[in-house]
Amino acid sequence: MTNKSISDVLREARRVVIKVGSSLVTNEGRGLDEAAIGEWCRQMALLAREPGTHREVVMVSSGAIAEGMKRLGWAQRPKEVNELQAAAAVGQMGLAQMYETKLREQGLRSAQVLLTHADLADRERYLNARTTLLTLLEYQVLPVINENDTVVTDEIKVGDNDTLGALVANLIEADLLVILTDQKGLYTADPRANPGAEFVHEARAGDLALERMAGGAGSSIGKGGMLTKILAAKRAAGSGASTVIAWGREPDVLLRLAAGERIGTLLVAPTQKMQARKQWIADHLQLRGALVVDDGAVAKLRSAGTSLLPIGMTQVEGVFARGDVVAIRDAAGAEVARGLANYSSAEARLLCRKPSAEIPTLLGYMAEPEMVHRDNMVLSR
Ligand SMILES: Nc1ncnc2c1ncn2[C@@H]1O[C@H](COP(=O)(O)OP(=O)(O)O)[C@@H](O)[C@H]1O
Numbered sequence: 001m002t003n004k005s006i007s008d009v010l011r012e013a014r015r016v017v018i019k020v021g022s023s024l025v026t027n028e029g030r031g032l033d034e035a036a037i038g039e040w041c042r043q044m045a046l047l048a049r050e051p052g053t054h055r056e057v058v059m060v061s062s063g064a065i066a067e068g069m070k071r072l073g074w075a076q077r078p079k080e081v082n083e084l085q086a087a088a089a090v091g092q093m094g095l096a097q098m099y100e101t102k103l104r105e106q107g108l109r110s111a112q113v114l115l116t117h118a119d120l121a122d123r124e125r126y127l128n129a130r131t132t133l134l135t136l137l138e139y140q141v142l143p144v145i146n147e148n149d150t151v152v153t154d155e156i157k158v159g160d161n162d163t164l165g166a167l168v169a170n171l172i173e174a175d176l177l178v179i180l181t182d183q184k185g186l187y188t189a190d191p192r193a194n195p196g197a198e199f200v201h202e203a204r205a206g207d208l209a210l211e212r213m214a215g216g217a218g219s220s221i222g223k224g225g226m227l228t229k230i231l232a233a234k235r236a237a238g239s240g241a242s243t244v245i246a247w248g249r250e251p252d253v254l255l256r257l258a259a260g261e262r263i264g265t266l267l268v269a270p271t272q273k274m275q276a277r278k279q280w281i282a283d284h285l286q287l288r289g290a291l292v293v294d295d296g297a298v299a300k301l302r303s304a305g306t307s308l309l310p311i312g313m314t315q316v317e318g319v320f321a322r323g324d325v326v327a328i329r330d331a332a333g334a335e336v337a338r339g340l341a342n343y344s345s346a347e348a349r350l351l352c353r354k355p356s357a358e359i360p361t362l363l364g365y366m367a368e369p370e371m372v373h374r375d376n377m378v379l380s381r
């Protein structure tokens with residue numbers, strides 16, 4: 001368990017992913033809950049704007065299928081994939097419009113991001129999605145994410161937005177994943193079926209005992225139930241993010257969590273963010289190539305922990321794609337660091353010794369000004 005107090009974990013979270021489930025968003029399928037969505041947007045705006053905190057907020061919202069069914073007048077959830085996809089397409093319009101309106105009322109700009117499993121499994125698309133989300137945050141735009149239900153079939157679906165929330169937390173290395181649902185948090189058994197179930201205030205994310213407590217969805221609206229939330233917490237902890245599961249209608253729930261109040265169930269990530277990231281890069285022992293850098297770059301990487309810019313690169317070894325792990329070596333062959341390459345080996349060869357401003361001319365586009373960003377780099381001992 002972390003040395004930090006629970007309040008610290010909540011208060012110090014800077015990059016936060018907030019997930020809301022279908023039953024909350026659509027008022028148990030009765031239609032988009034304008035008041036509830038307006039309330040979360042108000043709180044998110046206050047969090048994103050709180051002076052001096054540099055807090056970044058990303059929302060993952062379910063509800064497209066439930067809202068689509070309502071708009072199409074379907075009382076029963078269809079079984080056919082094409083009908084579910086059609087419902088999602090109809091409902092997503094309403095969702096996006098509602099978030100856009102409510103966030104604009106709070107003076108915040110928003111963006112719709114629809115992701116699929118393939119976007120997160122493919123290294124290049126993963127990096128693209130990451131860069132886009134981070135760019136939106138940089139411009140103080142609040143991304144509202146959902147799965148791109150219309151183009152994915154069951155076999156290739158993330159499937160539930162608890163998992164999608166965790167994948168997004170991994171993608172942008174969030175500090176905290178907040179899962180808002182229709183229960184106060186996790187109980188030792190499904191409280192709908194077991195009125196005597198006890199509330200779990202805090203546990204270690206990944207603890208197997210939690211998986212035994214969690215059941216499926218209690219209503220026909222929600223998809224995943226508590227088990228997907230527990231598994232999402234485990235997944236989020238993989239990149240060092242802790243998870244809170246809380247009741248979405250709790251007054252000021254997001255503001256109170258950010259102030260360090262203990263509400264809901266907190267599932268604490270056992271490893272810190274940086275440690276988790278280093279572990280991840282260290283685990284990718286299969287290096288695809290190497291970048292040889294000059295003495296100036298070596299000194300900067302070691303002393304200032306800066307990103308590697310193309311100008312410091314003298315040579316490129318091996319064949320690798322954007323997103324592969326590469327070694328960074330000094331002229332004598334000693335490994336200085338490892339990290340994720342922003343450009344392929346063929347592109348990197350064109351970029352050696354060139355200022356970043358020339359990247360668009362040399363390649364016809366620019367993904368990032370850095371060859372390896374310092375957030376994606378671990379210095380070797
Ligand atoms: N151990 C548990 N503690 C709390 N809720 C549980 C538990 N096991 C199953 N559930 C069910 O999970 C439901 C929440 O999941 P779900 O319906 O998928 O909501 P959402 O739409 O918010 O994702 C609760 O309403 C509850 O019935």
Ligand SMILES: N[C@@H](CCC(=O)OP(=O)(O)O)C(=O)O
Pocket residue numbers: 020021022023061062063064065066088146147149159160161162221222223224225
């Ligand atoms: N992408 C789907 C959400 C599926 C889902 O996970 O729902 P939930 O369990 O309510 O979070 C939709 O928007 O309808």
